[in-house]
Amino acid sequence: MPEAPACVGPHPNPRKPDHELPFGSTDCHCHVFEDPKKYPFVENRSYTPSYLPLSRYLAMCKTVGLTRTVQVNASVYGFDNSLSLDIIGELGQDKARGVCGVRPDVSDKELQRLNDGGFRGARLSTHVKGYGGTDVLDTISTKAASVGWHVQLHVGNTAEIADFEAKLMKLPSALVFDHMGCVRGARDTVDSPGFQAMLHILKARDDCWVKISSWYNRSQIGAPDYPDMRPFAYAIVAARPDRAVFGTNWPHPNQFPPTVNPNDGDLIDVFCRWFPDAALRKRILVDNPARLYGFTAA
Secondary structure (H helix, E strand, C coil): CCCCCECCCCCCCCCCCCCCCCCCCEEEEECCECCCCCCCCCCCCCCECCCECHHHHHHHHHHHCCCEEEEECCHHHCCCCHHHHHHHHHHCCCCEEEEECCCCCCCHHHHHHHHHCCEEEEEEECCCCCCCCHHHHHHHHHHHHHCCCEEEEECCCCHHHHHCHHHHHHCCCEEEECHHHHCCCCCCCCCCHHHHHHHHHHHHCCCEEEEECCCCCCCCCCCCCCCCCHHHHHHHHHHCCCCEEECCCECCCCCCCCCCCCCHHHHHHHHHHHCCCHHHHHHHHHHHHHHHHCCCCC
């Protein structure tokens, strides 16, 4: 099997944003990549990350003002959730929770072990290798529901959401959509069937959530304001301001040369310019994540 391509890393010097985030602000989507000798990558993967350890992630969070984290166990680790489990254990569950990858035949004992360790969801992806995709959606949702988790869905194309709308409406577990439904500024509009299907599910289900994240690599226009992605963010929050959360997607994996990843301080400022109201910003950054992941009140 050919080696998975090496992806570019995050900006080496994140700057302090112009906006100050409220205490308890939560990064609901990020990854960490420690020594692969201790935490080996699966062979069948979509990318190969660099060494980007917890210390570097925490330094970024301190600079931009994020105080809580949700570690999404990266697809390069497949069903081995050891790294995220160790990170949650180190930081404590008042500051860290996790989303894991699990096999369809995962045992009740293993689910309980992960739940006790701070995991609150299981991720499926049709975009990257490693977890399994919508072919196991029903099974993983049933498993997730048994421990009160959600299924986090990462699609390669937002049109897939329309294809699976009827099934998604009936899932026994809660549901979280990655990266604004994985829309793209060059391809999609707010009226695109997949995005509209996501909004319908978001309005109809009281246990559906959407992450406002990863807009930088889905924009055709790009920095500094990513104006083609702003309407999607506005539509999500207009539909359910109580079900939107924020994520950095640090260290911005699955990006390859010559792409250059943005400064994380710039991304915080983009989000704050999109949502200038302090009460709404606190809702997305603090209150909604506390409800979704079970953090205590900030």
